[in-house]
């Protein structure tokens with residue numbers, strides 16, 4: 001073989017060898033490269049998802065959307081689906097409400113509801129459900145006929161309330177303590193409220209209850225009976241569309257109820273029987289997360305209801321400033337009067353949020369009068385449904401808060417209907433109105449408190465990098481929700497361990 005030919009063969013072989021080793025190199029590295037790229041893509045996806053979650057979900061854990069003093073949306077605003085500063089359908093923004101509540105209103109309200117005048121509530125507690133008399137639970141006025149067997153209750157419950165476990169669906173935490181001191185209740189005329197089913201001028205079967213002895217909290221009332229009532233409330237024709245209703249008036253009514261529902265859930269979660277065996281009570285972060293925080297629209301409605309009731313209270317300010325708050329103890333009564341004056345004349349409120357809700361925007365359409373009549377009937381039905389609540393303490397707070405809402409509705413919408421155009425409130429209506437506002441104010445505080453606890457725990461547990469837990473949006477992936485649930489559960493055990 002010539003030298004040229006042998007060089008040629010060697011060159012070919014060298015080429016083949018190189019191409020073989022190149023092929024081996026690529027074949028050997030391809031799976032690794034694929035894994036590397038896939039991992040990188042997954043990491044980017046996770047980071048982007050975390051960021052989106054942080055941006056969308058931590059609106060009140062971080063801070064409310066606007067700072068106090070930021071111009072809020074105009075009254076009658078229609079934006080329903082997102083937080084843009086102003087509480088929807090209202091004339092005040094979230095941050096202003098928070099600042100006012102934290103700095104002034106919550107403190108005054110907490111003091112007012114402890115005064116002798118405001119702590120006694122007159123209520124008809126027998127359960128006489130007008131809607132489903134076939135329901136054996138609540139068809140009799142004398143609830144003592146549905147006594148429950150003693151052995152149904154843990155020994156630790158036996159110290160609660162009265163001896164008669166009447167109409168409690170086996171839950172003695174729900175019994176109302178009727179202890180009363182004889183001083184309260186003087187003066188004030190009796191007038192009927194057109195928004196309620198009960199005739200407030202009738203005094204038959206009336207009980208006076210000390211609200212401080214019966215705080216709104218977890219009672220164990222749940223299941224079919226409770227769901228049936230909420231369902232009946234929401235299924236009232238006017239509320240079917242909920243927040244999406246294009247009719248502002250119907251939407252307002254839906255939001256009032258939903259806001260009240262949020263508040264009730266908040267108080268249940270805020271004072272929950274964590275451990276039956278040891279009767280350990282405290283905050284249930286899991287419940288607060290599941291029933292309230294993971295539904296931003298429920299929290300929005302809580303703000304709305306608060307502002308609506310606040311508007312009614314300030315509108316009736318002159319009347320309430322002059323009213324009598326006498327219970328027989330001059331010093332205490334004077335203090336009550338002073339607190340009421342401070343509340344209704346709160347200068348900070350007047351400056352920051354002069355008209356929390358603009359009632360003048362309501363009933364303006366051609367069918368306004370008819371719509372108002374319809375909604376009044378629906379609201380009366382809701383008030384009648386309170387007689388179907390199968391737990392005495394829940395019935396007490398249900399009745400009080402619905403009367404509170406009915407009083408707000410009367411102040412805002414019914415005064416001009418009366419011949420003399422004057423406001424005439426009964427004492428029980430004022431007690432209900434102020435106690436309702438206090439409940440709502442407390443709920444706003446609780447929601448922030450729990451959200452902040454969750455944020456702190458996230459930091460402690462190092463679970464979420466920047467945004468905190470915040471409000472998981474229902475449209476977010478299950479992965480996020482599971483992550484959030486784990487955070488909340490860890491938080492629960494962290495606090496329980498303290």
Ligand SMILES: Cc1cc2nc3c(=O)[nH]c(=O)nc-3n(C[C@H](O)[C@H](O)[C@H](O)COP(=O)(O)OP(=O)(O)OC[C@H]3O[C@@H](n4cnc5c(N)ncnc54)[C@H](O)[C@@H]3O)c2cc1C
Nearest residue numbers: 217218219220221222226229230258261262268298394398
């Ligand atoms: C008038 C009344 C007063 C009560 N008071 C007490 C009490 O003091 N203590 C106590 O322990 N229990 C009380 N309950 C029972 C309590 O409200 C719940 O019904 C119960 O704890 C079961 O809760 P849940 O999570 O199954 O859903 P529920 O709170 O019963 O809600 C039923 C359905 O309504 C919808 N929903 C829930 N919240 C909202 C909202 N904010 N806006 C719109 N829709 C909503 C959801 O679809 C939910 O599945 C009361 C019930 C009623 C009707």
